[in-house]
Amino acid sequence: MRVFDGKLLIGGNWVSSISGLCEEVKSPYNGEVVGIAAVANVEDIDMAISAAEEGFAIWRRTPAHQRAAIMMKAAALADERIEEIAQIISSENGKSLLEARGEAGRCGEIIRLGAFEGSQLYGDSLPLDANKGTGQEKIGFTLRQPVGVVVAISPFNYPALLVMHKLSPALSSGNSVVLKPAQSTPLTALALAQCFVDAGLPAGVLNVVTGSGTQLGDALVRDSRVRKISFTGSTAVGTRITQLAGVKKLSLELGASSPVIVMDDADLELAARAVSIGGYINAGQVCISVQRVIVHEKIKRDFLDALKPLVEKINVGDPKADGTEVGTLINERETNRVVASIRNAVDQGAVLITGGEKNGNIITPAIVSEVDPSSNIAQEELFGPAVVVSTTDSLKQALHIANSTPYGLGSGIFTREVNSAIQAAREIDSGVVHVNWTPLWRADLMPYGGFKASGIGKEGVRSAIEEMTEVKTVILHGQSWQ
């Protein structure tokens, strides 16, 4: 039994939920019970927010170098525990151990980035005497300070990475946090919280509540003691949060249907290799997964001929088995939804080139061609291991198709023509545009966030710290001297 099994982290202690209820966390691969999580209710939420207020009172007055020292210890512990955390990720999420180890391996580095950026909260000095009528008797400057209690709500698909992209910037810049991880993947978040507890984070600075987002979400986002909500998840839930939150800061990292344009002058071998990775990692359950390929009609046949064998080579299966590259989807409901979406597209005239077979919660990597860009499988977020292909006869039309969904998170273009690359970089409405790679690439330090229905605000440690801090203007009013 781990210290956090069946517990919430509130006020520095691992405690049972007020109701005493717990639930089993099960493997999406074989249904085995892999841990136990406490089921919080709104009273637990109230206690967690109170504890976070008390934690904030201490943490905001803790010098940045002391905060950074604790963050560095937490980072070292996250590094030491990579294998333990990877095993938990793979068990509860169903992704391959190969992918889980990569994800767990980034946590320490994200905390170190936070430790640095959180010690760089510079302000500006203000040239007040440039204001007509003001002399040199006044001095003005800005201070950057933490917002206060941050509610962090995270999804199932990257249970470590996306938790870290909230905890690291929030804690390093002096905020306290109430974290609500996805109900299907709570154990990874608890194991990561343990690193901060063991590193000596003061009581109440980090609180973790587990349970159902539907049950707990409203209480978390409505509470006026909360000054910032950092949410990653679906556009539907993000929209609800905007309606309930009231006056507080919001960062919303939401859904997508990411496009990749392959022009007739592209390096086809490179484009095929990149799509065979970017469409299928984590069984396509990535917000920046390649969903739509818009390929120039002149090279469509060659592109598909290059892509198909690469996709068929992807080793899917038991997440914990040696050699497995891609594991399961998160649960049966999601697996059935993705399979049905592929079937519907085929019923409407699309052509299934490969894959799309269901085996438990595994779906074999699929390519669906001849897809109408206005059809559901292109317009709605698929969040599964399939890439849908449609054609274009010009860059102008390709850009139009790329921008034709409600979303705008990541995008890519393959071309050797610099003008096409520049035009795409300027014209695609997405938060990140990749030239000669797909959207499925992220450095943890870069600004990262969506346009349109893909969200509000930016993550990436430095950007997230900007969004989790306030700028205060201070004016010292002196008297004029002779």
Ligand code: NAP
């Ligand atoms: P989700 O269903 O929206 O859930 C995300 C989180 O919100 C979970 O912790 C969930 O709790 C909680 N939640 C559910 N209902 C809530 C409510 N009414 N109020 C507040 N919180 C609530 O998303 P998901 O299925 O876990 O994740 C997949 C989605 O996340 C996809 O749309 C994907 O594109 C998006 N995503 C976006 C990014 C990005 O950076 N833009 C990154 C990763 C994922 P429960 O688990 O208990 O329901």
